[in-house]
Amino acid sequence: MTEPIVFEHGRVQIRVDRGVFELFERSKVLRSYRTPLEWVKVQVQVRKRGVILLHFSYVEDLDEPIYSRLMSSVYSRSTIEITMADEPVYRAFFTELAQLSGRPID
Numbered sequence: 001m002t003e004p005i006v007f008e009h010g011r012v013q014i015r016v017d018r019g020v021f022e023l024f025e026r027s028k029v030l031r032s033y034r035t036p037l038e039w040v041k042v043q044v045q046v047r048k049r050g051v052i053l054l055h056f057s058y059v060e061d062l063d064e065p066i067y068s069r070l071m072s073s074v075y076s077r078s079t080i081e082i083t084m085a086d087e088p089v090y091r092a093f094f095t096e097l098a099q100l101s102g103r104p105i106d
Contacts, residue, residue, distance in 0.1 A: 005100075007093045012080055016097065023056055025080050033078035037101050038062055042094060043070040050084040067094035068106035 004017035011026040021040045023033040033056045041064060045053040055076035067090075082090060091105075098105040 005097075009086065009089060010082075012082075014093070016100075021097075023078055023080075025078075031078055031080075035077075037097065038103075040066055040097070040101075042067045043074055043076070044068070044087070045070040045074070046084075052082050052084055052087050054080050054082060054090065056080075063103065065104045065106040066098045066101065067091065 002018075004015050007014040013024045015022045015024075016037055019037050021033075021035055021037045023031075025031045035058060039058045039062075041057045041059045043055045043057070044067070045055060047053060055070065055074045056078040057074065057076045095105050
């Protein structure tokens with residue numbers, strides 16, 4: 001049995017265990033998002049003052065990139081706010097997940 005993959009950064013924890021992706025964020029209300037890894041879609045939206053929003057939703061086609069820049073309006077199941085400086089850390093983690101799931105990253 002493989003160990004779960006766990007990513008922790010600040011108030012965010014992401015776990016991938018046996019093909020299931022789970023996102024947790026500690027805030028005033030605990031937010032979570034859970035789906036099969038193959039269905040995860042993360043869209044990056046750059047905001048003002050060094051803030052980035054990561055929008056988590058579902059892919060329409062299984063060969064879509066797991067992590068990409070937001071190009072249009074978005075419907076998300078969960079959204080987290082990170083700093084511009086933290087984006088490379090998240091991108092590296094999602095690059096690893098893309099390799100595991102056989103999906104591209106933009």
